[in-house]
Amino acid sequence: MKLLSDILYKVQLQAIDGNTDLQISDVQIDSRKVQKGSLFIAVKGVAVDGHQFIQKAISQGAVAIVYEELPMEKNPGVTFVQTKKSVEAAGVIAHNFYGQPSQHIKLVGVTGTNGKTTIATLLYKLFTALGYKCGLVSTVENQIAGKVIQATHTTPDAISLNVLLKQMVDEGCSHAFMEVSSHAVHQRRIAGLEFAGGIFSNITHDHLDYHGTFDEYIKSKKGFFDALPASAFAITNIDDKRGAVMLQNTAAKKYTYSLRSVADFKGKILENSLAGLQMMVNDQEVHFRMIGEFNAYNLLAVYGTAVCLGEDKYNVLQTLSNSTGAEGRFDYIISPKEKIIGIVDYAHTPDALLNVLATIKKLKSGEEQVITVVGCGGDRDKTKRPVMGEVACAHSNKVIFTSDNPRSEDPLQILAEMEAGLNTAARRKFVSIADRKQAIKTAVSMAEPEDILLIAGKGHEKYQEINGVKHHFDDKEVLKEMFELLGK
Numbered sequence: 001m002k003l004l005s006d007i008l009y010k011v012q013l014q015a016i017d018g019n020t021d022l023q024i025s026d027v028q029i030d031s032r033k034v035q036k037g038s039l040f041i042a043v044k045g046v047a048v049d050g051h052q053f054i055q056k057a058i059s060q061g062a063v064a065i066v067y068e069e070l071p072m073e074k075n076p077g078v079t080f081v082q083t084k085k086s087v088e089a090a091g092v093i094a095h096n097f098y099g100q101p102s103q104h105i106k107l108v109g110v111t112g113t114n115g116k117t118t119i120a121t122l123l124y125k126l127f128t129a130l131g132y133k134c135g136l137v138s139t140v141e142n143q144i145a146g147k148v149i150q151a152t153h154t155t156p157d158a159i160s161l162n163v164l165l166k167q168m169v170d171e172g173c174s175h176a177f178m179e180v181s182s183h184a185v186h187q188r189r190i191a192g193l194e195f196a197g198g199i200f201s202n203i204t205h206d207h208l209d210y211h212g213t214f215d216e217y218i219k220s221k222k223g224f225f226d227a228l229p230a231s232a233f234a235i236t237n238i239d240d241k242r243g244a245v246m247l248q249n250t251a252a253k254k255y256t257y258s259l260r261s262v263a264d265f266k267g268k269i270l271e272n273s274l275a276g277l278q279m280m281v282n283d284q285e286v287h288f289r290m291i292g293e294f295n296a297y298n299l300l301a302v303y304g305t306a307v308c309l310g311e312d313k314y315n316v317l318q319t320l321s322n323s324t325g326a327e328g329r330f331d332y333i334i335s336p337k338e339k340i341i342g343i344v345d346y347a348h349t350p351d352a353l354l355n356v357l358a359t360i361k362k363l364k365s366g367e368e369q370v371i372t373v374v375g376c377g378g379d380r381d382k383t384k385r386p387v388m389g390e391v392a393c394a395h396s397n398k399v400i401f402t403s404d405n406p407r408s409e410d411p412l413q414i415l416a417e418m419e420a421g422l423n424t425a426a427r428r429k430f431v432s433i434a435d436r437k438q439a440i441k442t443a444v445s446m447a448e449p450e451d452i453l454l455i456a457g458k459g460h461e462k463y464q465e466i467n468g469v470k471h472h473f474d475d476k477e478v479l480k481e482m483f484e485l486l487g488k
C-alpha cells in the first residue's frame with residue numbers, strides 16, 4: 001500500500017480531480033490486471049488506446065486513474081489525474097510505487113542493435129564472479145542473484161521492470177545489468193529510472209517497421225544517453241559510425257572503446273580462432289574464450305564498464321578471460337563422427353548475420369563449405385528480409401531459407417521476400433524449405449566432414465511461434481538429433 005500523493009512524486013501533472021490522500025494497493029497499465037484499490041494508468045498503445053478501458057478498470061475496483069484525455073464522464077469517488085504523457089507517468093509512478101529501486105542499486109543499461117544480451121550477460125557473470133550479488137534483465141532470461149525468472153521482452157514494461165528491480169534490491173543485489181531496447185526507450189518503459197551507467201554497442205538495420213526511419217531509430221537509442229544524469233558514465237563503441245553521436249548530448253562522463261581508433265579502452269586482436277580470442281586490451285595481453293571480432297567489441301564494452309564501476313583492471317581481465325557469453329550466441333557443437341561444426345546463433349539482423357559469417361570465414365582452415373540455415377521473423381521489419389537473404393548467399397556456399405517465427409504471417413510469403421533481392425549467382429546457392437526441422441535436416445545431410453553449419457536467427461529460443469501458438473522448438477536440440485539420425 002502506498003499513498004497516491006507519494007507515488008505521484010515527479011509526475012508531470014496537468015490536473016487532479018479527487019482525493020490524493022488515498023491508499024493504492026497496486027499500479028497497472030493493463031485493465032485486465034486491475035483489482036480493488038488499484039491505480040490504472042491509461043496508455044495510448046500501438047494497437048489500442050488504453051483510455052477505452054478506464055470504465056472497465058473502475059468497475060474492477062480501480063480507485064484512481066491517470067490519463068491524458070478522458071473519453072467519458074468522471075466517476076464520483078474515483079480520483080482522476082491528468083498528465084501530458086501517460087507512458088512517461090507510468091514509469092515514474094511504478095518507480096515510486098516500488099520504492100525507487102534504481103536509487104538502491106547500481107543500474108547499468110546496454111543499448112544497441114546487436115550485442116546487448118551478450119554484454120549484459122557477461123557483466124552479470126563477471127560481477128557475480130567478483131563476489132557481488134547481481135541482477136540481470138535480458139532477452140534470454142532475467143536473473144536475481146542466481147534465481148532465473150523467465151523473460152517475455154528484452155526490456156519489460158515499466159511495471160514488470162520495477163517489480164524485478166525491487167526484488168533485486170530486496171535480495172541485497174548491489175548491481176543490475178539490463179538491456180535497453182529501442183522500443184523500451186520509445187515507449188518510456190525506463191522512465192523514472194536512475195542509471196549509474198549506459199553502454200552503446202552499435203546501430204545497424206533493424207526494427208524499421210516500428211521506428212519508421214533509420215534516423216528515428218537512432219534518435220530513440222540516443223534518447224537513452226540524453227537522459228543519463230551527470231553522476232553516470234556513458235561508454236560508446238567509437239568504431240561505430242554513430243558511436244560519437246550517441247553521446248553528443250549526454251550529461252554523463254564519456255568513455256570510448258575501440259579496435260581501430262584511439263580510445264579509453266583500446267583492444268587489438270592478435271589471434272581469432274575457434275579456441276577464442278588472443279587480444280591486447282590497453283597494455284595487457286589476454287586470452288578470451290569467446291569467438292569472433294564482434295565479441296572482441298562486446299568484451300571491451302564489458303571491460304570498460306567494469307573499470308568505470310571501479311573494479312581492478314587485472315582482476316577484471318583475469319575473470320573475463322574464462323567467461324562464455326549468453327546461450328545461443330555462437331553456440332557450437334561438433335558432430336561426433338564427421339566433425340561437422342554446427343553453430344547456433346541468434347543473428348536475426350543483416351549486420352549480425354554478416355558478422356557471424358565473417359567470423360566463420362576467418363575460422364576456416366581450408367576448403368570446408370559453409371552451409372547456412374536462416375529465416376526472418378513474421379510481424380517484424382520486412383525490409384531486412386531481402387538483405388538477410390542476400391548476406392546469407394554472399395557469404396555461404398549453400399543456403400537454406402526457412403521459417404523463423406512466422407507469427408501471424410504466411411511463411412511462404414516471408415520466404416518469397418527473402419528471395420526477392422537475390423542475383424543470379426545467389427539464386428544457384430539456395431533452396432527454400434519452410435519447415436525448420438526439415439531445413440536443418442537437409443543442411444545436415446548436405447554437409448561433408450568438417451563443413452561448417454550455421455543455424456541462424458533463433459539462438460536460445462525454445463519455441464517457434466506460428467499463428468499465435470508457441471510450439472516447442474530448439475535449434476540446438478534439432479541439430480544434435482539430426483547429427484545422430486544421419487550418422488554424422
Ligand SMILES: CC(=O)N[C@H]1[C@@H](OP(=O)(O)OP(=O)(O)OC[C@H]2O[C@@H](n3ccc(=O)[nH]c3=O)[C@H](O)[C@@H]2O)O[C@H](CO)[C@@H](O)[C@@H]1O[C@H](C)C(=O)N[C@@H](C)C(=O)N[C@H](CCC(=O)O)C(=O)O
Pocket residue numbers: 029030031032043044045046047048049050051053139152153154155156157158181182183184187
Ligand atoms: C509493438 C510493441 O512494442 N508493443 C508493446 C506495447 O504494446 P501496445 O502498445 O501494442 O499495447 P496495446 O495492446 O496497444 O495496449 C495499449 C494499452 O492498453 C492496455 N490494455 C489493452 C487491452 C486491454 O484489454 N486492457 C488494457 O488496459 C495495454 O496494457 C496497454 O497499456 O506495450 C506492451 C506493454 O508494455 C508490450 O507488451 C508490447 O510488446 C509487444 C508484445 C511486442 O511484441 N513487443 C516487441 C516488438 C518488443 O517490445 N521488442 C523489444 C525489442 C526486441 C529486441 O531486443 O530487439 C523488447 O524490448 O522486447
Ligand SMILES: Nc1ncnc2c1ncn2[C@@H]1O[C@H](COP(=O)(O)OP(=O)(O)OP(=O)(O)O)[C@@H](O)[C@H]1O
Pocket residue numbers: 112113114115116117118119139154179201202294295297298328329330345346347348351352353355356459
Ligand atoms: N557487438 C556485436 N556486433 C555485431 N553483431 C553482434 C555483436 N554481438 C553479437 N552479435 C550478433 O548478434 C546476435 C545477437 O546478439 P545479442 O543477443 O547479444 O544481441 P541483442 O542486442 O541482445 O539482440 P536483441 O535485440 O534481439 O535482444 C548474436 O547472435 C551475434 O550473431
Ligand SMILES: N[C@H](CCC[C@H](N)C(=O)O)C(=O)O
Pocket residue numbers: 139154348376377378380404405457458461
Ligand atoms: N527481440 C527481437 C528478436 C527477434 C528474434 C527472431 N527469432 C524473430 O522472431 O524475429 C524481436 O522481437 O524483434
Ligand SMILES: [Mg+2]
Pocket residue numbers: 116117138139140154179
Ligand atoms: Mg537481447
